[in-house]
Amino acid sequence: MRRVKVLLIGQPNVGKSSLLNSIVGPKVIISNYPGTTVEIAQAEKIIDRVKFLFTDTPGIYSISDRSGEEKVTEKALFEEKVDVALIIVDATALERSLYILLQIVEAEIPCILALNFVEEAWKKGIKVDHRELERILGIPVVPINPISKNGLNELLEKLKEIKKESIGFRIKYDEHIEKAIEKISLQLRDSELPKRFIAIRILERDEDFYKFLNSEDVIKKVRKNMSDKYPDFSENIAITRYGTAAFIARKVVRIAHLKKEKSLEEKIDSILLHKIWGPLSTIMIFLITFGILLYLGNLMQATLMDSTKSLSSLLGITGKSVFKFALAQSLKGLAAGISIALPYVFIFYVLLGLFEDAGLLPRFIVNTDRYLRKLGLPGKAFIPLTLGLGCSVPATRATRVLVSEREKFYTASFLSFVPCSSRTAIIMGIVGYYGGVRLAIYVFITLGMAAFLWALAIRGKFVDKREPLLLELPPYRKPLVKNIIVKSWFRMRDFVYIVIPLLILGGILYGILEALNFTYAVVKPLSFITSWLNLPDATIIPLLFGFLQKDLTGAMLVSVLGKGASLPLTSIQIYTFGVAAAIGIPCINAFGMLIKEFGLRKAVILTFVSITYGIVLAGLIQKIFLLL
Amino acid sequence: MAELNRLKIPKEDILRMMGEKGGKTSIELVRKELGIPDSLLSSVLEELEKEDLISISDKDMELTNKGKERSNELLKKHIAIENYFRDVKGQQRAHRLAHILEHYISEEVMKNINELKKLRGKGKPLAELDFHEEGLMADILIEDDRLFERLVSMGIFLGKKIELLEKLPNGIIVKINGKKYILDRGIAKHIKVIEL
Numbered sequence A: 001m002r003r004v005k006v007l008l009i010g011q012p013n014v015g016k017s018s019l020l021n022s023i024v025g026p027k028v029i030i031s032n033y034p035g036t037t038v039e040i041a042q043a044e045k046i047i048d049r050v051k052f053l054f055t056d057t058p059g060i061y062s063i064s065d066r067s068g069e070e071k072v073t074e075k076a077l078f079e080e081k082v083d084v085a086l087i088i089v090d091a092t093a094l095e096r097s098l099y100i101l102l103q104i105v106e107a108e109i110p111c112i113l114a115l116n117f118v119e120e121a122w123k124k125g126i127k128v129d130h131r132e133l134e135r136i137l138g139i140p141v142v143p144i145n146p147i148s149k150n151g152l153n154e155l156l157e158k159l160k161e162i163k164k165e166s167i168g169f170r171i172k173y174d175e176h177i178e179k180a181i182e183k184i185s186l187q188l189r190d191s192e193l194p195k196r197f198i199a200i201r202i203l204e205r206d207e208d209f210y211k212f213l214n215s216e217d218v219i220k221k222v223r224k225n226m227s228d229k230y231p232d233f234s235e236n237i238a239i240t241r242y243g244t245a246a247f248i249a250r251k252v253v254r255i256a257h258l259k260k261e262k263s264l265e266e267k268i269d270s271i272l273l274h275k276i277w278g279p280l281s282t283i284m285i286f287l288i289t290f291g292i293l294l295y296l297g298n299l300m301q302a303t304l305m306d307s308t309k310s311l312s313s314l315l316g317i318t319g320k321s322v323f324k325f326a327l328a329q330s331l332k333g334l335a336a337g338i339s340i341a342l343p344y345v346f347i348f349y350v351l352l353g354l355f356e357d358a359g360l361l362p363r364f365i366v367n368t369d370r371y372l373r374k375l376g377l378p379g380k381a382f383i384p385l386t387l388g389l390g391c392s393v394p395a396t397r398a399t400r401v402l403v404s405e406r407e408k409f410y411t412a413s414f415l416s417f418v419p420c421s422s423r424t425a426i427i428m429g430i431v432g433y434y435g436g437v438r439l440a441i442y443v444f445i446t447l448g449m450a451a452f453l454w455a456l457a458i459r460g461k462f463v464d465k466r467e468p469l470l471l472e473l474p475p476y477r478k479p480l481v482k483n484i485i486v487k488s489w490f491r492m493r494d495f496v497y498i499v500i501p502l503l504i505l506g507g508i509l510y511g512i513l514e515a516l517n518f519t520y521a522v523v524k525p526l527s528f529i530t531s532w533l534n535l536p537d538a539t540i541i542p543l544l545f546g547f548l549q550k551d552l553t554g555a556m557l558v559s560v561l562g563k564g565a566s567l568p569l570t571s572i573q574i575y576t577f578g579v580a581a582a583i584g585i586p587c588i589n590a591f592g593m594l595i596k597e598f599g600l601r602k603a604v605i606l607t608f609v610s611i612t613y614g615i616v617l618a619g620l621i622q623k624i625f626l627l628l
Numbered sequence B: 001m002a003e004l005n006r007l008k009i010p011k012e013d014i015l016r017m018m019g020e021k022g023g024k025t026s027i028e029l030v031r032k033e034l035g036i037p038d039s040l041l042s043s044v045l046e047e048l049e050k051e052d053l054i055s056i057s058d059k060d061m062e063l064t065n066k067g068k069e070r071s072n073e074l075l076k077k078h079i080a081i082e083n084y085f086r087d088v089k090g091q092q093r094a095h096r097l098a099h100i101l102e103h104y105i106s107e108e109v110m111k112n113i114n115e116l117k118k119l120r121g122k123g124k125p126l127a128e129l130d131f132h133e134e135g136l137m138a139d140i141l142i143e144d145d146r147l148f149e150r151l152v153s154m155g156i157f158l159g160k161k162i163e164l165l166e167k168l169p170n171g172i173i174v175k176i177n178g179k180k181y182i183l184d185r186g187i188a189k190h191i192k193v194i195e196l
């Protein structure tokens, strides 16, 4: 069977992931903001005896990576052999979309252009003559709509027919630039990529491509010769490329000037992007969301709790054998996971999906940037931090949208204080349930304070150069219910497949330890921690197991300390326990993702330091409080 | 500029296409060749008929005399562009054509770019525009080549119209080619604009 490897590529938010999903079925997350996709996703589909391998990539404005997710795309583009680059282009912004297309053509990768948002363009009075475009570029151009699936069949036909020679239009630069390209081309090592392309990248100071040079002296010499006469020749390359894109766009785009009226979008933006109303409304929206989350979460939790309780008593597993005890504990773990965490996870993701698809997130970035800056965080850190309210694992991965390695790590460290849904469940389910809602709110406030102190203490080490805020604000769109549900399921899927097994496993493990009387062996050597926190020794068990899986914390606290509607703890002890359990890199899954993104050493240090910090702080607050 | 109706473009396309086909065609063919969204098509056809430019019977449509006249004008306009692409069929020839075009286009582009360069050094800082005032980007004075390239690839380019929407302490919100951006104050101060 013939295999065709197709790389979906294009500027951010043009619908790459939407196209992938519409061809192969729901596979990746779609949201209305630039920077949704931060990793490669692949999917196969056999169509008419041709096996297509589609690869979705993070959006890039141009081949000139500035942040981590853009590097991912470049790697996919240049380091693996692809048969065809499927370039998705926004018909409402043809000019700049052609910019990246022209760059890919420079790399002599066969490509096909998929023209998206054609209907949106019509509505704005923009018409793109796709046939003309096809003729000028010399590559196939197909109008598509991933939502209505129009044009997909034609696109697949074109993909099947693709030949190596389908390489389109080539830009010609100024004489002096062409000469420099030639000179550098002569000094390049052999590689899969065309020399002209590499030479242009080098002239544009893309250091990723310096490795192809025989020696870096060449570029220094060329630069020196050039910069006397043409001081801004790198700029001129970009200008020529854009000029060409603009020229082609002008040939194929016709614009009818519609009457200017204040659209709904302008009205909403005049509030959401207002100096004062913007930040205020952002805070309001967040507080309301949180309120809804806690209210509905509580409600669902209560119902689920009851039904799981009656289920486990129905099964009637009691007895003293190791097996039975382990089984009972694993059921308890499972019940805890489902009844405590699931409501918070699910409701949070539905609300998040709504905000994402409506296009609110970039507005929130604008409004929070000013305040995040004060903590030394870049504005875009808002995205990973918000995702962190759901789960720290994808949030850690989402730090890729940031520019420098330091910024990324610094931002990831704040996930120690962003309560993920499991931690919210502990705070509400333990502190709120046994100590009252007010006490739970104190814990949330303490997390905020802890983050602030953390920033004061370490920002000097991490923040050097301030990365300027530069962000596109997408149009508001009506969220599609189907997309939100699919997306929420994708995000919860990890919870169901990874977290729930861990819950059961943790339960079994604990059951065995307990039945064999081994817990004591764990409790004793670590009693210095519990005595600092002024908590009963046995509470170390839930704290420890919490690292295996946060959702075990609640169930275990109840099972080590007693039963019924009260815990043998004072309010201040419940609060201390809540703070100690909530601060820090939360669990083994988050730890694993940290290793993946930052390496073992950094992951170990951050996890250890953040957890210690939480315990020290919780103990300290308690001591101060008791003195008063 | 005269106010144009948003149906203008599809209407002209249909007239031109019908002219090319000798005055007659079917609705199905229009839909296929011009890719006009269904949501628009019926209102476009309705208007054309109301203006007495076409007559529709069942699934076929025909130009009226008045329609033929209009269609001819439109065709003439189009021929200037079409000249470059006459009788091109198939990938191979399109490819060769692209190479001829390459030179043609680069000359034009260079000419335009030289025009743009004349703008450089002129203008006032972006932040001095009033709310909802439009200006022309005359210069982007950014030292960092990579940042400059990033701005360009996002569509923030010399000679483009830019509308100021909001000034915030951390940045300026602008609209360029119908897209909205927030530009850091640090970037905005290097963008010079000429009032329109």
Ligand SMILES: Nc1nc2c(ncn2[C@@H]2O[C@H](COP(=O)(O)OP(=O)(O)OP(=O)(O)O)[C@@H](O)[C@H]2O)c(=O)[nH]1
Binding pocket: A010, A011, A012, A013, A014, A015, A016, A017, A018, A019, A029, A030, A031, A032, A033, A034, A035, A036, A037, A038, A057, A058, A059, A060, A116, A117, A118, A120, A144, A145, A146, A147, A357, A477
């Ligand atoms: N109305 C409309 N919306 C679309 C269309 N295609 C995509 N969208 C919307 O555009 C937004 C962005 O889509 P994505 O598929 O996430 O874009 P992407 O290119 O993968 O974006 P990044 O991963 O951030 O680079 C989503 O809100 C989609 O629902 C379309 O044809 N019509």
Ligand SMILES: [Mg+2]
Binding pocket: A016, A017, A018, A029, A030, A036, A037, A057, A058, A059
């Ligand atoms: Mg995507």
